[in-house]
């Protein structure tokens with residue numbers, strides 16, 4: 603029997619894994635953690651890209667806006683649509699996910715997420731991240747993303763990293779276990795990027 607992490611039948615092309623960072627904070631722990639996940643995905647054979655929402659012009663979603671008034675939204679939608687797997691990372695804000703990530707998510711629907719494997723990561727200043735991950739899971743389900751059972755919550759974020767000039771973002775995880783959970787998310791995104799390539803045709807059959 604294969605383990606959940608070992609490739610059953612390796613895909614013929616490398617999967618594309620993108621990570622969306624929903625924190626606009628310069629020293630974001632979410633962004634650091636996502637980069638560790640992406641490195642693990644790359645080590646597992648994926649092509650990876652960080653979508654740091656700080657670097658994109660994304661106006662508050664307004665369905666009445668013309669395409670030309672939507673800043674970088676079309677480019678972000680394309681990057682998500684073309685990805686085989688997406689990591690969504692967010693700070694815990696008021697027990698849920700950040701407004702920046704919600705705004706990004708409002709631009710995305712079935713076209714972006716259907717057939718897409720999704721991994722979740724939440725970073726809390728305090729001790730609780732469960733509701734944030736649940737909210738993300740429900741909203742991604744609503745646009746038919748395939749959310750991995752493995753998810754990562756980081757509590758008490760400011761004490762979870764130690765400075766290391768050689769490391770990603772100049773810091774590394776204080777506990778190996780937490781780093782392993784984050785890296786497992788990246789490996790599983792690569793592993794399950796093509797989890798069900800036939801789902802669209804299955805839906806078309808069902809609609810007939």
Ligand SMILES: Cc1cc2nc3c(=O)[nH]c(=O)nc-3n(C[C@H](O)[C@H](O)[C@H](O)COP(=O)(O)O)c2cc1C
Nearest residue numbers: 625627630631632693694695696697726727728759
């Ligand atoms: C508006 C706001 C709301 C927050 N709400 C919570 C919260 O409900 N629970 C919690 O544990 N931390 C909360 N925090 C703290 C953040 O989760 C924490 O600073 C986290 O590290 C931010 O992630 P980042 O480092 O990626 O920016 C809040 C912070 C802000 C700015």
